[in-house]
Amino acid sequence: MTPEELRSRAAQVRSREAAYAESFRVCTAESCLSLGSRALLHAIEGELESRELAERCRVKPVGCLGLCAQGPLVAAELRRGHGAEERSHLLRTVRAEHAAALVDGLDGSFDPGLELPVDLPFFEKQLRIATENCGRIDPHELDDAIGAGAYEALLQALYEKTPADVLAEVERSGLRGRGGAGYPTGLKWRTVAKNTATPRYVVCNADEGDPGAFMDRGVLESDPHRVLEGMAIAAYAVGASAGYIYIRAEYTLAEQRLRRAISQAEGAGLLGKAIGATPFEFNVELRLGAGAYVCGEETALLTSIEGNRGQPRPRPPYPAEEGLFGKPTLINNVETFANVPPIVRRGGDWFASIGTGKSKGTKVFALAGKITNTGLVEVPMGTPLREIVFGLGGGIPDGAAFKAVQTGGPSGGCIPAAYLDSPVDYETLASLGSIMGSGGMVVMDEHTCMVDVAKFFLAFCRDESCGKCVPCRVGTVELHGLLERFSRGEAGVHDLSLLEELCDLVKSASLCGLGQSAPNPILSTLRHFGDEYRAHLEGRCPAGVCTMRREGSS
Amino acid sequence: MTQRPPDAPAPPSDDARWKRIVATLRRLGHRPQSLIEGMHAVQNEFGYLEPAALRYLAELLVVPLAKVHGVATFYHHFTMRPPTRHTCVVCLGTVCHIKRGPAILAEIEKRYGVGAGATTADGSLSVVEARCIGACSLAPLVVLDGETIGPTTPEEVRERLDSCIAKTEGEPPRDA
Incomplete structure (x- = not known):
C-alpha cells in the first residue's frame, strides 16, 4: 500500500463513519468483557435491528475506555441534524437489559443513572498520546485503525525520511523507556544502528508482569496496530528486518488481537515484505511467555525467545551490542513503541514540549487498589501525585484515609502522604525511594499494613527469582523470613539492623534487576513507615493486618 | 524451510491432536529455539506435558532431554499433571x-x-x-x-x- 492508497483508504473509512448519525462504542477489553460487555454489544445490535435503526446508528466494539471501575462502559456519539455538533456521552455499568433504554436515549436523553458527567476530572485531566486511539477504534479492524491514522507515520518515514532522520527525531523527542528504567530511547536506537553486525532484531517487551500493572494490556487489546507500526518504524531506523513480540501467556485476548493485526497488516502490505511498496521488509513474530516474571528483564526475555530457561546474563554486553542470537537487538516496551508513530508524525520538538526537564511526554498509569476510579489514565509527565490519586482517581472510597501509593511493582516503593505534591517523573520518584516503573499505581489506605506489603513483594520476588545468582536466590528467602518474624511479632531490635544490612547486600550483589531491586519495597517502607516496623517490634500491627503471636502492651 | 531430518521421529500416538501440533512445529521450522512454542502447542491440545511429549520434542528439535525437562519445570505456566475437571x-x-x-x-x-x-x-x-x-x-x-x-x-x-x-x-x- 502506497501513501496515496493509505490516504484514500483512510478517507473512505472516515466518510463511511460519517454516514452514521449516531454511534455506540462498547468496551470489549478484558475487564468490561468479563462484566458482560459481549452480550451487551449483541443486545444493542439486536435492538437497533428490530427498530430498523441499524442504518443510522453504528455499534462498534472498541478497546479500553479507561474507567474500568464503572464497566461495562459504552460511549455514545450523537449528531442531531445535518452539520450539527457532535455530542459525546459516556454510559457506565450498562448491562444487556439496558439495551432498549440505550437506544431510547438516542434522542439525547439517557437514563441519568447510567450517564457519567462529561467533565469528569478522570477524563478532563488526561492527555492521551500512546493511548489516543484506545476506546475509539475497533481493535479487530485494520480499516478502523487506518481511519484513525495508523501507518501514516510509517509510510511517511519510508517515503520522506532517512533512517538517520527518524533516529534524530526520536532523540530530539527526549522519549525514555516506558518499561521502568527510563533509558533514553534515542540513545538505545543509535547504539543498535551504529553496530555493523547483521541481522539485527527489534523486540517488543510485552511481558507485563508487575502486579497491579495493566497499561500494556490496555494498549495491546485496544490498538494493536499502533505497537506494530512503532516497531516497524524502529526497525527502519536501526536497520532490522525481523522482530519479535514477547507477550505474557496470560494475556490471551491481547495475543489474539495482535495475531490478527499482524496478519491484517501483512495482507495490506504494511508489514512483511515490500512495506508500503518500498524495498523495506520487516517480519514480526509472536512469542508467548510462560509465566516467569524474570522474563520481563531484557536479557532473560531474549534467552527465553531462544527457547531456554529464562535466566538473565550479565551486562555488558548489552542487547544493543549482543542480543538475540548474539546479534544487535533493540528491545523496548509496548508503551515506548506506542509513542513512536506520533513522534514521527508530529515531530520530536512537539513531544519534547510536553512534560518536565528530563521526563518528556506522557505516561500511562494503571490506577488500582483503594481508589475510587480504577482504570487506565495517561497524563503529562510531572503531573503531581495528588492530582492523579485525588483528581483523576477520585480519592479513597468509603471515607478511609490515604496512606501510600505504591509505584513500580516489586522493584518500586511506597510513597507516603507527605510527598503527594511531588511531580511524577523519573527523577522525583527515584529520589523518594521508588521508581517510575512500568506504570502500576496501587493506592493503599489506613487498613493496609506496610510491613505486610513489603512481605508480599518479597514473597513475590522469592518465588520469581530464577535461582541463577546466590544473593537473589538466598537473599530473598532470608529477607522474607525476617519480615515474617516482624509480622508475627517475634522480631527483635537486632532484626531491624539485620534487615537493612541484608537489603544492602541483595541490592549490590545480585545479577539482574529483579534481585537488585527486590529490597526496594522494604527500604522504602523502612524509610517512610519506620514507625510501623517499630510497632511490630512491640508486638503491635497498627493496621490490624498481621496476626501477632504475642499481644502488644497497648 | 523445514530442517526436519528424513528420519524425524513419529509423534507419540496417532491422536488427531498431534497432527495440529506437528503442523505448528513444522511452521516453526524444527529449530531448537522453538522448544517453548512447541510446549505451548502440546499443552494447548492436551492440557499438560506428558513425559512422552517431552521426549518427542527433545528428539524432534534435537535438544537434550535434560534441557527440555529444565525448561518445562522452569516456567510456571507449564504443568506435567493432567488437568482436573x-x-x-x-x-x-x-x-x-x-x-x-x-x-x-x-x-x-x-x-x-x-x-x-x-x-x-x-x-x-x-x-x-x-x-x-x-x-x-x-x-x-x-x-x-x-x-x-x-x-x-x-x-x-x-x-x-x-x-x-x-x-x-x-x-x-x-x-x-
Whole structure:
C-alpha cells in the first residue's frame, strides 16, 4: 500500500463513519468483557435491528475506555441534524437489559443513572498520546485503525525520511523507556544502528508482569496496530528486518488481537515484505511467555525467545551490542513503541514540549487498589501525585484515609502522604525511594499494613527469582523470613539492623534487576513507615493486618 | 524451510491432536529455539506435558532431554499433571492482596481442604494462585474454568465452586 492508497483508504473509512448519525462504542477489553460487555454489544445490535435503526446508528466494539471501575462502559456519539455538533456521552455499568433504554436515549436523553458527567476530572485531566486511539477504534479492524491514522507515520518515514532522520527525531523527542528504567530511547536506537553486525532484531517487551500493572494490556487489546507500526518504524531506523513480540501467556485476548493485526497488516502490505511498496521488509513474530516474571528483564526475555530457561546474563554486553542470537537487538516496551508513530508524525520538538526537564511526554498509569476510579489514565509527565490519586482517581472510597501509593511493582516503593505534591517523573520518584516503573499505581489506605506489603513483594520476588545468582536466590528467602518474624511479632531490635544490612547486600550483589531491586519495597517502607516496623517490634500491627503471636502492651 | 531430518521421529500416538501440533512445529521450522512454542502447542491440545511429549520434542528439535525437562519445570505456566475437571485460579496480585484475596484462598482451603498448587483427592478441583492477571479493576478476583469472576467474596467463590462441582460429579476428568 502506497501513501496515496493509505490516504484514500483512510478517507473512505472516515466518510463511511460519517454516514452514521449516531454511534455506540462498547468496551470489549478484558475487564468490561468479563462484566458482560459481549452480550451487551449483541443486545444493542439486536435492538437497533428490530427498530430498523441499524442504518443510522453504528455499534462498534472498541478497546479500553479507561474507567474500568464503572464497566461495562459504552460511549455514545450523537449528531442531531445535518452539520450539527457532535455530542459525546459516556454510559457506565450498562448491562444487556439496558439495551432498549440505550437506544431510547438516542434522542439525547439517557437514563441519568447510567450517564457519567462529561467533565469528569478522570477524563478532563488526561492527555492521551500512546493511548489516543484506545476506546475509539475497533481493535479487530485494520480499516478502523487506518481511519484513525495508523501507518501514516510509517509510510511517511519510508517515503520522506532517512533512517538517520527518524533516529534524530526520536532523540530530539527526549522519549525514555516506558518499561521502568527510563533509558533514553534515542540513545538505545543509535547504539543498535551504529553496530555493523547483521541481522539485527527489534523486540517488543510485552511481558507485563508487575502486579497491579495493566497499561500494556490496555494498549495491546485496544490498538494493536499502533505497537506494530512503532516497531516497524524502529526497525527502519536501526536497520532490522525481523522482530519479535514477547507477550505474557496470560494475556490471551491481547495475543489474539495482535495475531490478527499482524496478519491484517501483512495482507495490506504494511508489514512483511515490500512495506508500503518500498524495498523495506520487516517480519514480526509472536512469542508467548510462560509465566516467569524474570522474563520481563531484557536479557532473560531474549534467552527465553531462544527457547531456554529464562535466566538473565550479565551486562555488558548489552542487547544493543549482543542480543538475540548474539546479534544487535533493540528491545523496548509496548508503551515506548506506542509513542513512536506520533513522534514521527508530529515531530520530536512537539513531544519534547510536553512534560518536565528530563521526563518528556506522557505516561500511562494503571490506577488500582483503594481508589475510587480504577482504570487506565495517561497524563503529562510531572503531573503531581495528588492530582492523579485525588483528581483523576477520585480519592479513597468509603471515607478511609490515604496512606501510600505504591509505584513500580516489586522493584518500586511506597510513597507516603507527605510527598503527594511531588511531580511524577523519573527523577522525583527515584529520589523518594521508588521508581517510575512500568506504570502500576496501587493506592493503599489506613487498613493496609506496610510491613505486610513489603512481605508480599518479597514473597513475590522469592518465588520469581530464577535461582541463577546466590544473593537473589538466598537473599530473598532470608529477607522474607525476617519480615515474617516482624509480622508475627517475634522480631527483635537486632532484626531491624539485620534487615537493612541484608537489603544492602541483595541490592549490590545480585545479577539482574529483579534481585537488585527486590529490597526496594522494604527500604522504602523502612524509610517512610519506620514507625510501623517499630510497632511490630512491640508486638503491635497498627493496621490490624498481621496476626501477632504475642499481644502488644497497648 | 523445514530442517526436519528424513528420519524425524513419529509423534507419540496417532491422536488427531498431534497432527495440529506437528503442523505448528513444522511452521516453526524444527529449530531448537522453538522448544517453548512447541510446549505451548502440546499443552494447548492436551492440557499438560506428558513425559512422552517431552521426549518427542527433545528428539524432534534435537535438544537434550535434560534441557527440555529444565525448561518445562522452569516456567510456571507449564504443568506435567493432567488437568482436573475444574481449575480455580485465585489472583493474589498486589491489589487482590490488599483487598483480601488471601481470604478467598483460605475459604477454599477450609471448604475443600486444598491450598494453592494442590488438587482435591477426588481429582475434581485444582487450586492455583496467580500473581496478578492484570485485571485489577475486578479485584479481588478468581478465574474459574477460564471465566473471570470479580469483584468477588469468599462466600461467592465457595457457592460457585459448590455448584459447578456438583454439576459434573461422577464425570471423568477432562481429557482423560
